[in-house]
Amino acid sequence: MEHEATQLEKQHVHSVYENTAAYFSDLQTKAWPRVRNFLLEQKPGSLVVDIGCGTGKYLSVNSQVYNLGCDYCEGLVEIARKKGDEVLVCDNLNLPFRDQCFNAVISIGVIHHFSTKQRRIKAIKEMARILIPGGQIMIYVWAMEQKNRRFEKQDVFVPWNKALCSRHFSESNQSGDKGEFVHAAKGQDIHPAQLVISECSYQNNLQPETDSKHPRNMDHCLPRACCMKISEEENRFYSALGRSFRSWFFSRSLDESALRKQSDKMKHLKHEGVWAGSAVPIQHSRHCSLDLGHHGALLNEQSLDDDDDVFVESLSLRKPQWSPATDALKDLSLNGGHQSVAQSKGDKASFINGPVEDRDCVCGCNKDGAGKSDASKFFKRTSTTDSTDSALDSAVSVGDQIDAVLDTKAFMRYYHVFREGELSSLVEENVPELQILSSCYDHGNWCIIAERRG
Amino acid sequence: MKLLTHNLLSSHVPGLRPGAGFPLRIELGHPSELPPEPSPGYEADEEFLRRLHHVLLEVEVLEGSLQCPDSGRRFPISRGVPNLLLSEDEA
Numbered sequence: 001m002e003h004e005a006t007q008l009e010k011q012h013v014h015s016v017y018e019n020t021a022a023y024f025s026d027l028q029t030k031a032w033p034r035v036r037n038f039l040l041e042q043k044p045g046s047l048v049v050d051i052g053c054g055t056g057k058y059l060s061v062n063s064q065v066y067n068l069g070c071d072y073c074e075g076l077v078e079i080a081r082k083k084g085d086e087v088l089v090c091d092n093l094n095l096p097f098r099d100q101c102f103n104a105v106i107s108i109g110v111i112h113h114f115s116t117k118q119r120r121i122k123a124i125k126e127m128a129r130i131l132i133p134g135g136q137i138m139i140y141v142w143a144m145e146q147k148n149r150r151f152e153k154q155d156v157f158v159p160w161n162k163a164l165c166s167r168h169f170s171e172s173n174q175s176g177d178k179g180e181f182v183h184a185a186k187g188q189d190i191h192p193a194q195l196v197i198s199e200c201s202y203q204n205n206l207q208p209e210t211d212s213k214h215p216r217n218m219d220h221c222l223p224r225a226c227c228m229k230i231s232e233e234e235n236r237f238y239s240a241l242g243r244s245f246r247s248w249f250f251s252r253s254l255d256e257s258a259l260r261k262q263s264d265k266m267k268h269l270k271h272e273g274v275w276a277g278s279a280v281p282i283q284h285s286r287h288c289s290l291d292l293g294h295h296g297a298l299l300n301e302q303s304l305d306d307d308d309d310v311f312v313e314s315l316s317l318r319k320p321q322w323s324p325a326t327d328a329l330k331d332l333s334l335n336g337g338h339q340s341v342a343q344s345k346g347d348k349a350s351f352i353n354g355p356v357e358d359r360d361c362v363c364g365c366n367k368d369g370a371g372k373s374d375a376s377k378f379f380k381r382t383s384t385t386d387s388t389d390s391a392l393d394s395a396v397s398v399g400d401q402i403d404a405v406l407d408t409k410a411f412m413r414y415y416h417v418f419r420e421g422e423l424s425s426l427v428e429e430n431v432p433e434l435q436i437l438s439s440c441y442d443h444g445n446w447c448i449i450a451e452r453r454g
Numbered sequence: 455m456k457l458l459t460h461n462l463l464s465s466h467v468p469g470l471r472p473g474a475g476f477p478l479r480i481e482l483g484h485p486s487e488l489p490p491e492p493s494p495g496y497e498a499d500e501e502f503l504r505r506l507h508h509v510l511l512e513v514e515v516l517e518g519s520l521q522c523p524d525s526g527r528r529f530p531i532s533r534g535v536p537n538l539l540l541s542e543d544e545a
Contacts (some may be wrong), residue, residue, distance in 0.1 A: 047462065066511075074537070081535050086456055089537040094545060096529075096538035098464040098476055367510055436472065 005115045005254055012157060013113045014072055020160055020411060021075025022164035034442050035108055036061050038138045038449065046103035050074055051092055052110030056080030059087070065103075070095075097130040100452075105130065109445070112141040112415050114252050115155070120416070121430045128433045133454020137434065140445045146416040147444070154419065155253040157412040179450045184213040253416065418446050455486035455536050463536070465529075467544060474524035480530070482518040531535040 043049055044064035052061060053069030054076045060067070060083070069087040080087045090096050092110065105127045114120045127137055144151045202436050323398060423446050424439050434450040441447070465475030496502050520529040520536055529538050 066458060068462070072539070074535075078533070081533060088455065088459070088535055089539055091539055091545070094466050094540060096463050096466045098462060101462050224493055365481055 001116065001254065003116075004117055008115045008254065008414060009113065012412055016160055016411040016413045017073040018075050021073060021079065031057050031061060032108070032140065032443060032445075034440075034447065035106060035138060035140065038106065038136075039065070039104070042104050047101060048104040048106070049102050049130070051105060051107050051123075053077075053080060053085075053087060053093070056083055056085040056087060056403070058106060058108065059083075059085040092126060093119060095126045095130055099129055100132045100135075100454075102130050103132060103135050105135070106139075108139065108140040109142065111139065112338060112414070112417060115416065116416060117255050118428070121426060124431050128431055128450075128452055131452040133452050135452045136449055137452070138435070138447065138449050139423065140442070140447045141418045141423055142415055143439075143441060143444055143446045144419045150236070151417050153253075154417050156415045156417060158415055160411040160413055420446065422446070423448055455515045455531055455534055457513055457515075459511055459536075461510070461519070463520065463538070465497035465524065465527065466538070467522050467525045467527050467540065470522070470524045475522055477523065478529070479523055480515060480518060481521055482515065494504070503525075 039048065039058060039061045042062060042065050046065040048062070048065045048067055050056070050058050050067070050069040053071050054073075056069050056079070058067075059069045059080065067086065069077075069080055069085055070090045071080075071087070072091055074089050077087045077089050088096075092107075092114075107123070107127060111120050111123045113125055131137060142341050144154055165230070243246075315321065425434055426446065427434050427436055427450060431450075433453055436448055436450045439446070439448040455476070460480060462480065463476075463478055465478055467475065496506070502543075514534055515531050516534045518531045520531065522529075527544075529536055531537075
C-alpha cells in the first residue's frame with residue numbers, strides 16, 4: 001500500500017507541481033486572511049515553519065518572526081528562494097527538524113495531497129513532533145462540502161491546464177466569482193482569460209453528487225443533455241463549462257479499494273471510451289485531452305493574451321446542436337452566477353446527475369460528432385455501476401497514456417477532500433499530542449488550529 | 455540557508471542512534487570562518503550578541519552540503535537551498 005501511495009503521489013502530486021512550478025507566481029494564490037492572522041498573532045521572535053510552503057506566500061506575512069518554509073517541490077522552493085525566503089526541500093512525512101523546536105507550524109492545502117489516511121496521520125504527527133509544548137499548528141484542507149455542492153467522492157483528480165492557471169487565476173475563486181462568470185457568459189466578446197477563471201472556479205466548485213443508492217443511468221441523461229434548446233450565448237457558456245467538467249476525474253480511495261487485476265483494467269480501458277463509475281477514465285482522459293488538446297495545443301502555441309483566436313477556436317469545436325443544459329449544469333451555473341438560467345434547488349438536494357453522465361455526454365457527442373443514437377451506443381458499452389478499481393490501478397495504467405496527455409498540459413493532481421469533522425477526528429483519534437483549539441470552514445476548506453500538549 | 459535554520463535541522467536518516475543526527479556538519483564549497491563557542495554569561499554581552507545575531511541570521515550558506523554526523527550521508531545545499539529529501543530506498 002505504501003508503495004502504491006508513493007507512486008500515486010509521485011505521479012499526481014509531485015510531478016505535477018514540479019512540471020507546473022514555472023507557471024506559478026504569487027499572483028496566483030491569495031493568502032487566506034485567517035492564516036495571515038494566525039501568523040500575525042505569533043509573538044515576535046517566534047520560530048515559525050510553513051510545511052508545504054509552495055512559492056512562499058506566507059513567508060513574508062509576519063516579519064517579526066523567523067519564517068522558514070519547506071516543500072517537496074524544488075521548483076516551487078526555487079521561486080520562494082528568489083523572493084528571499086528561507087526555504088528548504090524536504091518531505092512532510094519525514095521532516096528534518098529536531099523535536100520541539102518551533103513555536104508555530106502551518107500546513108495550508110497540503111495534507112489533502114496524501115493518498116492514504118495513514119500518510120495523512122503521519123504528516124500531522126511529524127508536524128506535532130517539531131512543535132514545542134504550547135506551540136500551535138494551523139491546518140487547512142480542501143473540503144468535500146463546497147458552497148452549495150459536494151464532491152461526489154473524496155478522492156479526486158483535478159486537472160491542471162496552463163490556460164486555466166493563467167496569471168489571472170486565483171484560488172480565492174474557489175468559492176466562485178459570480179460576477180466574472182456572468183460577465184463571461186454574456187455578450188459576444190467573452191474574454192477567454194475571464195472564461196478561464198470562471199472555468200477554474202467552476203472546477204473548484206464542481207461537487208456533483210449522485211444519489212448513491214441508484215446506479216447511474218447513463219441512457220437517461222442523454223436526452224436531457226443533448227436535446228434542450230438554449231440560446232447561442234448560453235450554448236457558448238455551457239460549452240465552456242462542459243470543457244471543464246470533462247476534465248474532472250474521481251477515483252476510489254487507496255484506503256478503500258482492493259486491487260483489481262491489471263487485465264480487467266486494461267480491457268476496460270481499451271474498450272470503454274467513456275469514464276465509468278469511480279475509476280479514473282484513462283480513455284476518457286485521452287478523449288478529453290484530445291478534445292481539450294485541441295484547445296490545449298492552441299493554448300500552448302499562443303500567448304494567453306491572444307484571446308480571440310483561443311476563444312473562436314473553442315467555439316468551432318462545438319456542434320451547434322449540442323447543448324448540455326441539463327438541470328445539473330444549470331444548477332452549477334448558479335455558482336458561476338449565470339442567474340438567468342439558474343434554478344435554485346435546496347442545498348443538499350442540488351446535485352447534478354453525476355458529472356459522469358454530463359461529461360460523457362459531452363465527450364460522446366463531441367467525439368462522435370453525432371446525434372443521440374451514436375452516443376447511446378457509446379454509453380451502453382460502459383458499465384454504470386461503480387467499479388472497485390483502485391485509484392492506483394487507474395493511476396498506474398494511466399501512466400503510459402498520461403504521456404499522451406502531458407503535451408496538452410493537462411496534468412492531474414490528486415486530492416483527498418475532507419468531509420466535515422474528518423480532519424478533527426483524524427487528529428483527535430490519532431494524534432494525542434495535539435489538542436484541537438478551534439475548527440472552522442473557510443473558503444471551501446476545513447481548518448483547524450491545534451496546540452501541542454506538554 | 456541561514457545558520458539559525460541549520461540549528462533547527464537534524465538528520466532524519468533512518469536507523470540512527472537517538473539524537474545522533476544533530477548537528478549536521480556544514481561542509482562548504484570554500485572555507486569560511488565560523489564562530490567560536492559562546493562564553494558563559496553571553497546574554498549580557500552586547501557585543502557578542504550582535505555578532506551572534508549576525509552569524510545566525512545574516513550569514514548564509516549558498517553552496518555546500520550538510521553531513522549526517524552518524525551515518526555520513528550528505529545533503530546538498532545549492533543556491534542557498536538545502537535538499538533534505540531521502541531517496542525511496544532510504545526512507
